[in-house]
Amino acid sequence: MNELVQYLSYPFVRYALAAGVLTALCSSLLGVTLVLKRYSFIGDGLSHVAFGAMAIAAVLSISEEMIVVLPLTMICAVLMLKKGRNAGVKGDAALAMLSVGAMAIGYLLLNIFPTSANISGDVCSTLFGSTSILTLSSADVVTCVIMSVLVTGIFIIMYNRIFAVTFDEDFAKASGVNTEFYNLLIAVITAVVIVLAMNLVGALLTSALIVFPALSSMRLFDSFRKVIISSAVIAMTAAFVGISMSIVISTPVGATVVVVNIFIFAACSAIRSVKK
């Protein structure tokens, strides 16, 4: 504990914690909707796409990689949502193709046009997150803060409509809600959050940030509002604890955060089975 307090005097530690906790907040808010709409596969697929986009940006040596990664991920998010709704085996397979394809192309690009001497190190850090969260600049943190405020703000303002569309899209549409718009909005926000989260835990573990807090909360609470709030609290706690632990005992950041989430999920499941 003392050690942690000591670490907190370093700006990079404070930056990492701030960015991590905020990212976790955004992913958890969205996660509840995605899980309940049975769209959590999009999180997984998009993180692979974001990896591919990251590779393209690296190969083109674009310094502001967001310019490439964000729009590409957004476009795929919209495509996936459209495909996912027309469900069926073909839709499913198309999604798998897109996400695995993006991954493979990304890896291939990084190998053919190496941008640094240590390719496997680069790939590994893009996939599993790296120490990059410990090297954030204050500008990175500001970007992260702005994105989180936007995502959280939109979520709060749209909360009632998001609930209606999540619970029963047909009813919402029959009542005159523009459900297409809200689905699009959800897709776009998902893309933003995934790109944000990728810097924290890496591409592969990003969907864990989206899925775990939502599933944990749904084990504990029966009202949508409580599930949302608890999901946010759980996600932020897990991010704080995970990042602190990884710094103190020098473990990989992303994997540690996910493991903390797994423990919380197990605890919530246990509590639920005791209550029943």
Next chain:
Amino acid sequence: MQIQCKNLTVGYEDGPVAEKINFEIEEGDYVYVVGDNGSGKTTLLKTLAGLIKPLDGLLTYENTTKEAGVGYLPQHTQIQKDFPASVAEIVLSGRVRKTGGGPFYNAEDKKTAQEKMKKLGIENLASKAYRNLSGGQQQRVLLARALCAAESILLLDEPVSGLDPAAASEMYDCIRQLNDDGMTVIMISHDVDSALEYADKILEFRGNRTRFVSKELYRSARGNMK
């Protein structure tokens, strides 16, 4: 005349499901929609609710009826059984477009939701979890939500399917009560006996044809068939 269909064709992108549907519905009518599985009843209701566009023909709502809102109760299978939401949250979501453009529900919305729950005898369930309710209670919650959205028309897709006979009969009583209060009800049902008891008019799907008759005509036609 509140709703009029003339030579209406309903269906999806891949083609029509039912054609040449003709009917006129007056305010306060209680209309049963009956017919075989897959004959297009749900498709018609979705068209009336504005979820899908008519493929052909005419569907007109009287003046402002459509804007005032139809209350739609979807076929039960569409809603997830394990969705974490309280009864109050769900009923209130019927007001989602009535908040006067603001993002949050106001006192009037909450009052309306309260009234509708009271009307259906579920006000004591308000804080309960939807996923822990019985099938009959769940349907009442969805009906209360539809009432929050509806000024004058209810579109109900098999509201009693999957309910035990007692719960089904309570549900029928609720719906008839609403109809007595002046609500136009268009309801899909497999229960021909209850159609003969409660309905004013019956829309029957058979093959890809439909006919729209009064209860009396329907009864005598059935008598002839036997």
